[in-house]
Amino acid sequence: MLLRFRVANHRSIRDEQTLSLVAVPRRGETKELGTVRVAGIYGANASGKSNVLSALIWMIDAIRSSHTRWGPVGGVPRQPFKLSETGLATASFFEVDFLHDETRYSYGFEVDDTRVLGEWLYTFPHGRKKRLFERSTADDMAFGRGLTGEIQRIRRLTRPNSLYLSAAASNNHPLLGDLYASLVGKVLFAQHGEEDEKLRLHLAKFLLNETDFAPALNKLLRIADLGVERAELVETPDDPVLDEFARLYPEDFAVPSSEAALRAVRARVVLRRSTGGVSLGLDEESAGTRAWLSLLGHALITLRGDCVLITDEIDSSLHPLLSSSLIRMFKDPEINRHGAQLVFASHDTTLLGSMLEDEIMARDEVWFTEKDDSGATSLYALSEFHPRRDENVERGYLQGRYGAVPYLNFDSIREVFRERDDETR
Incomplete structure (x- = not known):
């Protein structure tokens, strides 16, 4: 089960951004927090919605493939922010918090174009942080007492441009192999x-x-x-x-x-x-x-199972009642008995309103992406705006109350046709 995903320096994502699936209480609520089953990302075209999903896809693929498919001298096939020189010179960062066997784990890494600069794995039994391993280079690794097995042999087999977790799974390490399977085997992607x-x-x-x-x-x-x-x-x-x-x-x-x-x-x-x-x-x-x-x-x-489905443009070619039904499958406790999650990007604003159902998307299930003048994507949650219970989120979004919408001046569009007509006279 996915709790949080953090990323920096991937495609249009220059600065660190966080996508959280931890439930957010409303004002006055004191109930114990759980996780949401759905997260939908909205934003203008080219604002970076797909790049948030792409970053998670890239991370999972790196875990799956770095040890077995990345060439020994091929470096790291990352996709850094290219609209400034700092992006090309800065490390790319990926980190995911997830639950495995009801225990929280945090796994992440940093890479540049040639090698892995850092990699770490922590566990949180009883809410207290414990190190399983930390790495600064392929040879410089520190292991926690809770990680046993042939960890030193696997360290020697880990190339500078491959992930230790990937190497450990390929060499049948029991715990790390299970965590690898929890990430690689339980995250499915449906790209557009x-x-x-x-x-x-x-x-x-x-x-x-x-x-x-x-x-x-x-x-x-x-x-x-x-x-x-x-x-x-x-x-x-x-x-x-x-x-x-x-x-x-x-x-x-x-x-x-x-x-x-x-x-x-x-x-x-x-x-x-x-x-x-x-x-x-x-x-x-x-x-x-x-x-x-x-x-x-x-x-x-x-x-x-307790899997995660990542899908881009969930509304592509689907009627809103079909895409909303897919979302409701994940939110319905009778259907979704194992805590499966759906993370998607969409332009379908009807999913934000109440025309189709009483409430399809809750306030802590909605996220927005927006680009600044430098072309860098920011990711933020609807819950940051503290919308009222009766607030029409669909209308507010289209009116620009939360940002993340394109600015279109129709007078400028009309001027284009005026100029064209003047030129053809």
Whole structure:
């Protein structure tokens, strides 16, 4: 379960920014704080919403890949702030606080273009901070007494440009391997784009072949009022390229490699329509139907455990009632029994208001991004404005009460057309 994420010097994020999923009490409340199940990020185009999500994606990928896939002499493939010389010369910083087996951990690192400058892992049993390891270089590491195992051997195997946590997981360290799995295996990403949608639809194919998932997936397709009765798999001829993909794909999505999985990869998905019993291929369906099906697979897997789903542009091609229903799945304690979380970016302001439901997004679930004159992104929470219980957040946001909206002067737009017309006379 994600508690906080901090980042500095990644893409448009120059200065340190924090995204918190710790619940914020209203004035006068003294109840024990928990975590929110949903966090939505709003802002103008190019304000840095996607870059906040990109930073978390990059961090998880570094944990997964730095020891096994980054070249020994290839440096660190980071993406620093490029609009000033200080960004290129400054370290990039990433840190995440999370719960594992009901214990809080804090893990982070700093990197430049060539190596890891620092890495640390702390635990907080009974609320008190304890060091598991601290690193300033590959050779200069300090370990806490609570970390046992072959920690020195793993230290010697850790390259200057790879993370110790990544190396420890690759070398089967029990505790660090579990923490690695808690981060890498329990954070799923659904980015906006055609290629990512294809990967999500591949996952949906596997789930249609699994009795634990297929019934729920088809019921959610029917409930969405898309005119779809159910999704089916239709086998296609053997394809050696797909066979090779099948051997790689199950590992990436934690689906067991089996003959059933191979058949699922070779199959194609068709959607049987409610009217006339006609089946259509995905390429014949609307963008909204494909988007809903492709998100359902990730949502079902995330909700089954204490996982986190990160999705950009949750409203892309979806009706507001569908995107709001996805959010409500994560907020409903009957559906979300394991504390799964959803972090998303959106432009759909109806999710901020009360036109669709009494309250879709609570005040501590809404975040904003805004760029300053230097092009640097700032991230801040709606709760910082202490909105009243009856405040219309959607209207306030569109009116610029909280910032994070583009400034558009329509008279300037009209002037562009006047000038064009004058030139053509």
